[in-house]
Amino acid sequence: MINKIPVIASLLLALFFSSCLDTEEKIVINKNSSGVYTVTLDMSKMLAIMDQMGQENKDDSKIPEKKDSTVYFKPFADTSTALTAKEKELFKEGSLRMQVDEAAKKLIITLTFPFRHIDDLFQLKSSYLAVIDKLGIPDKLKHEGDGEPGEDIPSGLTKDKNILNPSQEAYAFSASAGKLSNSLINKELFNNNIQNDSSMQMLQQMSMMMGDMNYRMVIVTPAKIKKYKGNQTILSDDKKTVTFLTTLSDMLNRPEAAEYSVEY
Numbered sequence: 044m045i046n047k048i049p050v051i052a053s054l055l056l057a058l059f060f061s062s063c064l065d066t067e068e069k070i071v072i073n074k075n076s077s078g079v080y081t082v083t084l085d086m087s088k089m090l091a092i093m094d095q096m097g098q099e100n101k102d103d104s105k106i107p108e109k110k111d112s113t114v115y116f117k118p119f120a121d122t123s124t125a126l127t128a129k130e131k132e133l134f135k136e137g138s139l140r141m142q143v144d145e146a147a148k149k150l151i152i153t154l155t156f157p158f159r160h161i162d163d164l165f166q167l168k169s170s171y172l173a174v175i176d177k178l179g180i181p182d183k184l185k186h187e188g189d190g191e192p193g194e195d196i197p198s199g200l201t202k203d204k205n206i207l208n209p210s211q212e213a214y215a216f217s218a219s220a221g222k223l224s225n226s227l228i229n230k231e232l233f234n235n236n237i238q239n240d241s242s243m244q245m246l247q248q249m250s251m252m253m254g255d256m257n258y259r260m261v262i263v264t265p266a267k268i269k270k271y272k273g274n275q276t277i278l279s280d281d282k283k284t285v286t287f288l289t290t291l292s293d294m295l296n297r298p299e300a301a302e303y304s305v306e307y
Contacts (some may be wrong), residue, residue: 069261076161076220080168082154107145114139114180125177133163134174164218169211212236214301222260224304233298256291264307273303283307 055224065085072078095112115239116137133156140153156167175181216225227233260273263284271278273287289300 063256067259067261069263070218070223071163071263072161072265074265077159078157078161078164080156080158080164082171084152086150086152087148108143109145110141110143112141116174116178116180119178119180123178126174129166130170130174130175130177133158133167137171137174139175139180147299161218161220164223165216168216213298222304222306225260225302226248226304227298227302230298237295258289258301259289260287260295260303261285262303262305264305266307268305270306274300 056100065088067081067083067085069081069083070078071081113158116139117135120131120135120137123131129258136157137154139153142151142153144150156171158164158167180297213229213236214225215228217223248289261284265283267282268285271285273285274293275288277286279285285305287303293300
């Protein structure tokens, strides 16, 4: 069976947060307005597809890969000459964890970013991909995966935000003590970007093979939620956690499906 870790690392940022591959965003807010922002990608479906594509070269004598790797940003952020002082402060406690289990067809990638104050959340969400690129995190994963220098990440995948997330500029995210929201501000821009973006077209083609791609937004607040609005909402019994659910198809056909607001 082919070694998939270097391949996965190369694909990671190409597919990262274009909206999908079963994605969960989670924001946990503490009483002092600090918290943790987490992005989890369940790419297990893609691993199964890759396994099918590699059947001709399959080596039955090889033990299936099982790996649980975490890259902590701090040692790289502390010595980075590419990050600004503000980026170093915001992202130095961040980490990226990749769990691979070929036998179980499991591939999960988790990004974790603690924040000191909710006012920092906007910059965390809008710039974490650029910071990952500046720190060379994908290359570090490839080195760990095969022990040899990895190939460069294709040019532009992490430097052009429109390639990574062609809908980003069409929305406005806001976070302050007591309120969070994500609002569609330019539907025409959203539609134009989606129609002209090759990565989104690829994701649509992949969804035909793997089924629709799911997206979940989870917000955990320190006090009971007073108001909330969004797509397919689920409120916890203690009224401190709200979940918004949608799919890639729904967002592409109805970009309002990615909107949400929470007051607590």
